[in-house]
Amino acid sequence: MPPKNCAICNSARAILKRPKTGQLICKDCFFYVFETEVHNTILEAELFKPGDRVAIGASGGKDSTVLAHVMKTLNDRYNYGLELFLLSIDEGITGYRDDSLETVKRNQEQYDMPLKILSYDELYGWTMDAIVAQIGKKNNCTFCGVFRRQALDRGAAILDVDHIVTGHNADDIAETVLMNIMRGDIARLGRCTSICTQGEDTIKRSKPFKYAYEKEIVMYAYFKKLDYFSTECIYSPDAYRGHARAFLKDLEAARPSAIIDIIHSGEAFEIKEVVKATQKLQQTCKRCGYMSSNELCKACTLLEGLERGMANAGVTDRARKRMDAEGPAPENLRTIPFFQQPNGLRRTEIAIAYTPSS
Amino acid sequence: MSSCGNPATESDALMPRRPKFDKGKNCVKCKDAPGNIVIRHAVYCKACFFPLVAFKFRRALEPFVNPKPDGPRRTALKPAGNLLLGFSGGVGSTVLLDLVNRSYIVNQKAELRRDGGKDHPRHDKVWKRVIVCYVELGDALPRRKDKTAEIAEVVSHYEDVEFVPLRVQDAFDPSWWRRIYGDQALPQLRVSLENEELAAVLTNPPSTEPLGSLRSYLSSLPTPTAVASALQSLIRVLLLHTAVETKSSHLLLGTSLTSLAISLISGIGQGAGFNIEQEIQEEWVPDIQPASDSNGSEWLGGYQKGVRIIRPLRDVGLKECAFWAWWEKLQVVGEDRAGWPESRQDIGGLTKDFIMRLEKDYPSTVSTIVRTCAKLSPRGDVSGKCVLCERPAQEGVQEWKARISVRTTAQATDAVVLSSSSTPRTDDAAAAQLAPHLCYACHTTLTSRNARPPPPLFPSVSKESSVTLPAWVGPRMRRKVGEGEMKAAIQEFLLEE
Numbered sequence: 001m002p003p004k005n006c007a008i009c010n011s012a013r014a015i016l017k018r019p020k021t022g023q024l025i026c027k028d029c030f031f032y033v034f035e036t037e038v039h040n041t042i043l044e045a046e047l048f049k050p051g052d053r054v055a056i057g058a059s060g061g062k063d064s065t066v067l068a069h070v071m072k073t074l075n076d077r078y079n080y081g082l083e084l085f086l087l088s089i090d091e092g093i094t095g096y097r098d099d100s101l102e103t104v105k106r107n108q109e110q111y112d113m114p115l116k117i118l119s120y121d122e123l124y125g126w127t128m129d130a131i132v133a134q135i136g137k138k139n140n141c142t143f144c145g146v147f148r149r150q151a152l153d154r155g156a157a158i159l160d161v162d163h164i165v166t167g168h169n170a171d172d173i174a175e176t177v178l179m180n181i182m183r184g185d186i187a188r189l190g191r192c193t194s195i196c197t198q199g200e201d202t203i204k205r206s207k208p209f210k211y212a213y214e215k216e217i218v219m220y221a222y223f224k225k226l227d228y229f230s231t232e233c234i235y236s237p238d239a240y241r242g243h244a245r246a247f248l249k250d251l252e253a254a255r256p257s258a259i260i261d262i263i264h265s266g267e268a269f270e271i272k273e274v275v276k277a278t279q280k281l282q283q284t285c286k287r288c289g290y291m292s293s294n295e296l297c298k299a300c301t302l303l304e305g306l307e308r309g310m311a312n313a314g315v316t317d318r319a320r321k322r323m324d325a326e327g328p329a330p331e332n333l334r335t336i337p338f339f340q341q342p343n344g345l346r347r348t349e350i351a352i353a354y355t356p357s358s
Numbered sequence: 359m360s361s362c363g364n365p366a367t368e369s370d371a372l373m374p375r376r377p378k379f380d381k382g383k384n385c386v387k388c389k390d391a392p393g394n395i396v397i398r399h400a401v402y403c404k405a406c407f408f409p410l411v412a413f414k415f416r417r418a419l420e421p422f423v424n425p426k427p428d429g430p431r432r433t434a435l436k437p438a439g440n441l442l443l444g445f446s447g448g449v450g451s452t453v454l455l456d457l458v459n460r461s462y463i464v465n466q467k468a469e470l471r472r473d474g475g476k477d478h479p480r481h482d483k484v485w486k487r488v489i490v491c492y493v494e495l496g497d498a499l500p501r502r503k504d505k506t507a508e509i510a511e512v513v514s515h516y517e518d519v520e521f522v523p524l525r526v527q528d529a530f531d532p533s534w535w536r537r538i539y540g541d542q543a544l545p546q547l548r549v550s551l552e553n554e555e556l557a558a559v560l561t562n563p564p565s566t567e568p569l570g571s572l573r574s575y576l577s578s579l580p581t582p583t584a585v586a587s588a589l590q591s592l593i594r595v596l597l598l599h600t601a602v603e604t605k606s607s608h609l610l611l612g613t614s615l616t617s618l619a620i621s622l623i624s625g626i627g628q629g630a631g632f633n634i635e636q637e638i639q640e641e642w643v644p645d646i647q648p649a650s651d652s653n654g655s656e657w658l659g660g661y662q663k664g665v666r667i668i669r670p671l672r673d674v675g676l677k678e679c680a681f682w683a684w685w686e687k688l689q690v691v692g693e694d695r696a697g698w699p700e701s702r703q704d705i706g707g708l709t710k711d712f713i714m715r716l717e718k719d720y721p722s723t724v725s726t727i728v729r730t731c732a733k734l735s736p737r738g739d740v741s742g743k744c745v746l747c748e749r750p751a752q753e754g755v756q757e758w759k760a761r762i763s764v765r766t767t768a769q770a771t772d773a774v775v776l777s778s779s780s781t782p783r784t785d786d787a788a789a790a791q792l793a794p795h796l797c798y799a800c801h802t803t804l805t806s807r808n809a810r811p812p813p814p815l816f817p818s819v820s821k822e823s824s825v826t827l828p829a830w831v832g833p834r835m836r837r838k839v840g841e842g843e844m845k846a847a848i849q850e851f852l853l854e855e
Contacts, residue, residue, distance in 0.1 A: 008767055021763050022807045033764040040761045181623070182716070184726040186733055211762045247712045251627050254705050255583045257806040258627050260762060264798055265631025268752055270737040 008033065019215040019256055027223055034220055038208050039074050045195045047206050048080050053161045055085030055116075057152060058107055060100025063167040065107065065228040066217050067209060072111050084111070087155045089148055090119035092127025093235065100229035118155040120147055124303055125334050132235055135311040140235050142315055143306075146298045150290055153203045154339065163204035171214040171248065173207070174262035179244040186271055187279055193266035213259060289339040299336060307334050395681055398721050404685060411674055411682055415457045419670040422639070423484065423608070439607030441485035442665075444597045445492045447509050447691035450671055451612030453679045455490065456688055457670070458610065459516050463488060489604045491522040493593045497569055498526050498576060499585075499698045500816060508691045515689075522600060529592045530575070531568035535829035538603045540649030545832040549792050550824040551578050554765070554805050556792035559824075560832055570819075571826040577819045580807040582701040585815070587628060587803050590706075591747045595830060598748065601665040602644050613669040616676035616713070619724035622731045624709040630799035632736045632752040638728070640667040642748065646833055675724065701812055744797035745834045746827070751797035759801075792827075795835065 004024050006014045012026035018033070025033070042048065056071050058064040068086065075082050088104045090097050101117065108115040121127045124147060132140050156164050168176075173193060180189035191197055196206040209217065221228060251258035271279075284290070285297035292298070298314060305313035305323060308330075312319035385391050385403035387410070393401030402410060421427050423435045443458060445451045462484050490513045496504035506523045513521045528534040532546065546565060549558040565571050579585050601609045613621065618638070625637050643664035671679065683690050695707060703711075716723050741753035793801055814821075 008765070017809060021765060022809060023765065029767070032767065036764050037762065040764070044761060177626070178623070181626070181727055181730050182723055184730045186730060189730065189734075243712075243716060247708070250703075250708045250712070251705055254703060254708055255581050255628075255806055255808055257629075257802060258705060261629035261798075261802055261806075262627055264629045264758065265626040265634075268629075268632035268737055268798070269634050269734040272733055272735045275733045 016219065019219070020213050020260065022256060030216075030219065030223065034212065034216055035070060035073060035077075037211055038070055039078060041195065041211055042074070042080075042208055045206065047165070047196065047208065048082055050079075050081030052080075052082050052163070053085065053159075054082040054163070054165070055087045055156060055159050055161050056113065057087040057089075057155075057164070057167070058104040058115075059088065060097075060103035060229050062214075062217055062221055062228045063169055063209060065103060065226050066221050066224075067167040068107050068111055068113075069224060069226055070220075071208070072113075084113045085159050085161065086111075086113045086115040087152065087159060088115065088117045089151045089155065090117055090121075091144060091148065092120050092129055093233065094129055096234050103228055114159075116155055116159050118151055118158070120151065123147075123151055123154060124299075124336060126303070126306060128235060131306065131311075134306060134309075137235055139312070139315050141241075143302050144233075144235070146302055146314075150297075150299045150336070150339075153290070154337075156203050157339070163206070165206035165208060167209055168207045169209045169212050169214045169217055170259050170263060171245075171252075173210055173266070174259045175241065175244050175248050177262050177266040178248065179241060182244065186275060189266075190271040190276075193263060211260065211263065285339075288336040290336075303336060304329055304333060395678070397675065397678060398725070407678075407681065407685075411678055412457065412461065414673040415454075415670045416461065418672050419610070419668055422666060422668055425607070435484045437485060437607050439605045440487040440489060442597065442601045442604055442606035442609045443488065443490045444593075444609060444611045445490045445509065445513065446612065446693050447492070447505055447512075448612065448693035449676070449679045449683050449690050450614045450617060452512070452688050452690045453674075453682045454610060454612035454671055455513070455516065455519075456682070456686060458488065459519070463516070463518050485608075487520060487604070487606075488518065489520045489522055489600075489606065490516075491524060491597055491600050491604075493596050494523065494525045495589060495593075495694070496525075498572060498589060499694075501698070502694060505691055512689050512691060520604075522604065524596055524600065526589065526592050526596070527568040527572040529568075529596055529828040529830075530565070530571035530826060532566065532829060534568075535599075535833075536649075538599055538648055539646050539833070545835075546829065547792070547827045547832040547835055548824045549804075549827055551580070551804055552823060554759070554793060554801075556796075556801075556804060558790050558792040558827075558835070560790075560835065561826075565826050573816055573819045574822050575825045575827070577815045578821050578825045579803070580805070580811070581704070582698075582812050583628065583704040583706070584803045584806070585701075585812070586704040586706050587799070591800070591803075592828060595748055595828065598642050598665055598667075599644070599830065602648050607666060609665050609667045611667065611669050612671055614671045614674055614676045614679050615728060616717070616724050618669060618672050619727040620706070620710050620713050622727055623713065624706045625799070627705045627709060628799050629802045630797070632738070632798065633749045634731050634734050635736060636667075636749050638672065638732060639669070640749075641665075642667060645743070646830075672728065698813075698815060742795070743834075744800050745792070745795045745831045746800040747797060748830070749797060751795075755796075755798045755801065756793055759798075790835065792831075792835075 004014045006012045006026035006029050007023040008025050008029040012028065014024035014026055016027070016030060017024055018030065048054065054071070054075075056064070056068045058068055071082075071084060074080065075084065086104060086108055088101060090101065104115065104117075107113070119127075128140065128144055131143050135143070152164055176192045177189065180186075180192055193210075195208075195210050196204060220226075248259065248262075251262075255261075280293040282291055282293060283295075285292040285300055286295050287300045288297060290297045290299065294301075296304075301320070302311075302314035305311045305315075305319070308323065308326070310319060310323045310326075313323035314320070381401070383393055383401060385393050385406050386400045387402060387406035391403035391405060394404040395402050395407055420435060423437050425438045441458070441462075443451070443455060445455060492506065492509045492513075494504060494506050496502045496506075510521055510523065513519060524534075545560040547558050548561050549556050576585050576588065579588055597609055600606075622634065622637055625631070625633065630637070641664050682688075713724065713727075736750070736752070739753040740750045741755075742751055743749065744751040792804075796804070
């Protein structure tokens with residue numbers, strides 16, 4: 001095939017076919033459109049205001065590595081006036097997180113950003129290795145997902161920021177839309193396409209890569225020579241999400257715009273008002289002070305189950321009832337430290353790139 | 359077996375096999391007879407199965423028969439018009455026709471009572487006319503068999519049912535359109551599929567080769583998904599206009615629970631999230647006055663209520679439909695899959711395979727999908743009706759697309775200005791942009807490309823730079839608003855003379 005000129009600048013030689021639009025474009029135009037789309041996303045949702053303290057969470061995987069780079073670039077180019085941080089969670093999975101944390105530490109030096117690493121062991125007294133040793137691989141993603149969400153909020157509180165931005169990409173969001181429809185999770189379906197979520201007293205979270213294709217994130221890392229570790233978790237047998245992901249990849253192969261089309265669909269509908277009225281109100285966990293839809297938050301329920309040797313209590317209603325029937329929690333039960341909101345809930349951002357695992 | 363294939367490891371990741379039925383082998387309804395069919399873990403005997411399906415059918419249909427939905431009171435069923443049944447030859451529509459026949463045609467005769475005479479109002483049919491419409495796709499795709507004769511034969515088994523066969527190319531036939539709407543059919547729209555704006559021009563006189571126009575239209579679409587979804591949309595709109603022609607107030611489709619779940623997911627995969635409600639149930643109002651109602655009285659009276667599209671089998675799974683057809687010995691002609699032999703699989707086909715596979719492991723999947731989608735409503739404002747699929751279009755679609763996928767070095771805001779400033783002119787010779795008049799899904803159908811172009815549909819039909827659009831697009835791009843329609847819009851503000 002004879003060389004073609006870039007479909008955007010029409011002068012340089014095209015060297016790639018854009019996964020999102022199918023356009024043949026040059027490297028510089030790819031960087032331009034990729035960064036501009038993220039910038040458009042940030043502007044449209046009014047994510048930041050000057051002076052915000054923005055911690056960029058980092059797993060060391062592709063999303064977080066590219067996110068750290070793009071956030072730094074856009075902050076400098078468009079004078080967002082943000083103070084950027086890095087926040088990492090160490091789940092305690094031997095051979096999985098160790099290497100990727102090295103990438104995060106390198107990012108800390110490259111971008112001159114303060115880094116906080118918070119471990120499950122430090123916070124909950126359990127590593128994922130220990131959890132899997134007790135419960136096996138089935139349902140372990142439930143523990144990891146719930147624990148991570150709370151760990152991020154607590155890390156944000158330690159860094160004294162009150163706004164978390166996750167690095168979910170378009171593929172993650174599209175997959176979540178499909179999965180929530182297929183398993184009837186109406187509450188999550190209603191919020192999974194929101195770029196920013198915040199309750200009355202919760203920490204704000206945003207997703208600047210909401211419209212960025214996973215393939216383009218990899219492409220960006222490749223052309224910018226950013227190195228990262230594969231963060232495919234060794235404990236992730238989440239069969240249902242696996243089905244949804246495989247299906248999404250098939251749809252993308254049939255028509256590349258499918259990913260963005262699913263996100264558009266997700267944004268074009270909402271939960272009917274009559275259904276919303278039946279949803280549980282948010283409250284505060286009586287044990288750890290974290291937001292919860294029940295008396296005890298999910299993390300405290302899961303931890304109590306682990307501590308009392310009834311790990312499934314946090315996973316199924318039946319197991320929960322069985323644990324309740326055994327009597328109240330012993331007084332010396334290990335608990336999660338009480339959650340303190342960051343001072344004054346400043347509107348700051350923490351960008352964290354983790355692939356959702358539950 | 360574990361994901362690595364070694365049964366010796368990861369035994370804790372194995373899911374225990376669930377039994378096919380939850381309680382016992384006897385029918386859960388009569389508690390007596392041994393079961394013949396398992397429906398989502400519940401066992402039913404053959405005798406209880408038929409009333410169960412008939413009940414689900416009526417429960418989904420009868421509350422919506424009267425113009426103002428008011429509950430399932432059978433005796434008070436008074437629809438505003440006739441009944442049109444969209445028949446594809448598949449198992450769903452075959453069962454639907456059988457159920458309509460049993461419930462509203464045969465039973466009516468059997469239930470005649472001697473007292474009050476045969477003309478007693480009690481003996482009036484619910485539907486004065488029941489019409490079956492079949493849209494033949496044989497000419498649209500290569501190596502397809504024409505099934506019109508087979509379908510006609512199936513329909514002929516039912517008494518008091520009229521048969522209206524159509525061909526999908528009728529959508530491009532000015533004479534078909536003129537038959538319903540008179541001379542308002544005159545302009546046709548040609549559109550260039552070269553770029554996102556979709557430059558369009560009205561042509562007059564219209565093309566008189568509907569088959570050529572159809573094939574050229576389908577051949578110019580960028581993906582097999584687009585071809586499949588364009589055909590589906592053509593069939594749907596053909597049925598809607600046929601409902602107008604036959605003065606039908608209701609259009610019934612044989613979409614089963616399983617097919618509905620598939621079409622919902624497939625629609626979401628193609629960006630039609632705004633139309634989730636219409637995919638389940640739809641009220642469609644024609645905005646062009648039919649020629650037969652030239653005095654406007656019936657137009658303002660009956661048709662303003664529009665056509666109600668109902669899927670009465672929306673609670674009945676494909677398996678139940680298949681059992682009904684099998685036990686009732688119904689002749690099922692069968693539907694061909696979308697696409698053509700050389701093409702890659704389209705999104706609809708992929709979704710069907712995926713859902714059918716998933717349902718084996720998770721039997722509640724289809725009903726969960728449908729129940730979840732029934733809890734959704736469109737978000738945002740409606741900009742109008744999409745000129746291609748005639749469903750509500752969401753406002754700001756082009757601006758959204760320009761912001762999410764930057765295609766030029768100019769800032770996205772420039773792109774937004776470009777698309778929103780392109781208000782089409784209304785004279786015949788005017789060039790206009792079609793994009794602002796389309797819904798997200800139809801715009802995506804016409805513009806979204808794959809890395810590799812699809813194999814040609816027909817070797818003899820080459821891709822053209824501009825193609826003719828279906829007959830209903832042109833008139834809606836330059837529709838003159840009639841006095842009756844104007845009056846209807848401001849009726850509540852007019853004082854009596």
